[in-house]
Amino acid sequence: MSHYPALRLRRTRVAPWSRALHAETVLTPADLIWPLFVTAGDGEEPIASLPGVSRWPVAGIVDRAREAVALGIPAVALFPNTPEHLRSHSGAEATNADNLMCTAIRAIKDAVPDLGVLTDVALDPYTAHGHDGLVDDRGYVLNDATAEVLIEQALVQARAGADIVAPSDMMDGRVGLIRSALEVAGHHNVQIMAYAAKYASAFYGPFRDAVGSRGRLKGDKKTYQMDPANAEEALREVAADLDEGADSVMVKPGLAYLDIVRRVKERFEVPVFAYSVSGEYAMIEAAAAAGAGDRDALVLETLMAFKRAGCAGVLTYHAPLAARLLG
Numbered sequence: 001m002s003h004y005p006a007l008r009l010r011r012t013r014v015a016p017w018s019r020a021l022h023a024e025t026v027l028t029p030a031d032l033i034w035p036l037f038v039t040a041g042d043g044e045e046p047i048a049s050l051p052g053v054s055r056w057p058v059a060g061i062v063d064r065a066r067e068a069v070a071l072g073i074p075a076v077a078l079f080p081n082t083p084e085h086l087r088s089h090s091g092a093e094a095t096n097a098d099n100l101m102c103t104a105i106r107a108i109k110d111a112v113p114d115l116g117v118l119t120d121v122a123l124d125p126y127t128a129h130g131h132d133g134l135v136d137d138r139g140y141v142l143n144d145a146t147a148e149v150l151i152e153q154a155l156v157q158a159r160a161g162a163d164i165v166a167p168s169d170m171m172d173g174r175v176g177l178i179r180s181a182l183e184v185a186g187h188h189n190v191q192i193m194a195y196a197a198k199y200a201s202a203f204y205g206p207f208r209d210a211v212g213s214r215g216r217l218k219g220d221k222k223t224y225q226m227d228p229a230n231a232e233e234a235l236r237e238v239a240a241d242l243d244e245g246a247d248s249v250m251v252k253p254g255l256a257y258l259d260i261v262r263r264v265k266e267r268f269e270v271p272v273f274a275y276s277v278s279g280e281y282a283m284i285e286a287a288a289a290a291g292a293g294d295r296d297a298l299v300l301e302t303l304m305a306f307k308r309a310g311c312a313g314v315l316t317y318h319a320p321l322a323a324r325l326l327g
């Protein structure tokens with residue numbers, strides 16, 4: 001009697017229709033959040049370390065917002081490149097209701113009200129020293145004093161029309177403070193997506209070029225962002241942010257931290273997002289430019305990995321490319 005394999009796992013892989021039928025994970029443009037950089041300048045400004053990504057003046061940002069809607073991308077995330085003369089030790093421009101960020105939010109909400117707008121709550125694009133908060137005379141980032149400013153920053157963004165405020169500063173206790181302030185001000189439906197597990201990472205370099213903070217950053221962010229060695233601590237960060245009222249949580253960077261995504265998802269069963277950060281984008285672009293891989297395939301495979309790990313969605317600079325490929 002001839003012997004047959006008890007299990008032929010290749011049987012369901014035999015043709016595209018069957019592979020489609022058996023796919024366990026789906027990736028669609030609705031899984032993507034597109035980060036955009038706003039400039040006060042009057043034209044497109046390409047970012048050398050992020051090939052294919054530019055800063056746009058407000059009018060250009062509105063064009064990108066329309067493009068997002070046309071591609072089926074549900075939300076954009078905004079980051080400003082604050083003009084030099086408006087950066088200061090205290091980062092006061094962050095709470096100016098007419099700053100570049102708020103102007104861009106209003107312009108998008110006027111033009112395409114149905115597009116979700118996510119805003120970054122942190123001081124680094126506004127401070128002369130490039131840190132996410134207020135620093136004392138020894139350069140230490142002060143927690144509670146910073147949180148007070150972040151509350152005001154979140155409020156001006158909510159007033160301008162932000163749908164999701166996303167504190168990326170890693171100060172302790174800020175989610176609860178921002179939630180209470182939003183409630184008191186009547187912004188009951190403004191969501192908080194907490195950058196809950198944000199690591200002190202070498203993958204943020206091109207972003208710091210994009211918002212103009214790289215050259216100015218004094219020291220590093222290791223007293224507030226997490227140590228890449230830690231995973232249990234990420235679970236504590238997530239628990240704290242959820243307890244304080246976060247609607248969703250983010251893990252950042254993405255690719256090197258998919259174990260964290262999975263552990264958070266399994267432990268808390270809440271919407272988890274990952275930020276596939278600037279250095280990850282640059283890595284794929286460099287690989288493609290060097291002929292080491294096919295850009296489109298690399299992008300779709302990595303985005304699928306985020307979904308498989310448990311993400312509800314992914315912030316990625318490849319959002320328009322991926323949406324086009326999936327559309």
Ligand code: PBG
Nearest residue numbers: 122124168203204207277278279
């Ligand atoms: C800072 C912030 C950073 C990013 C998003 N918000 C950089 C940092 O913490 O230094 C990085 C995003 C990216 O690299 O794409 N508030």
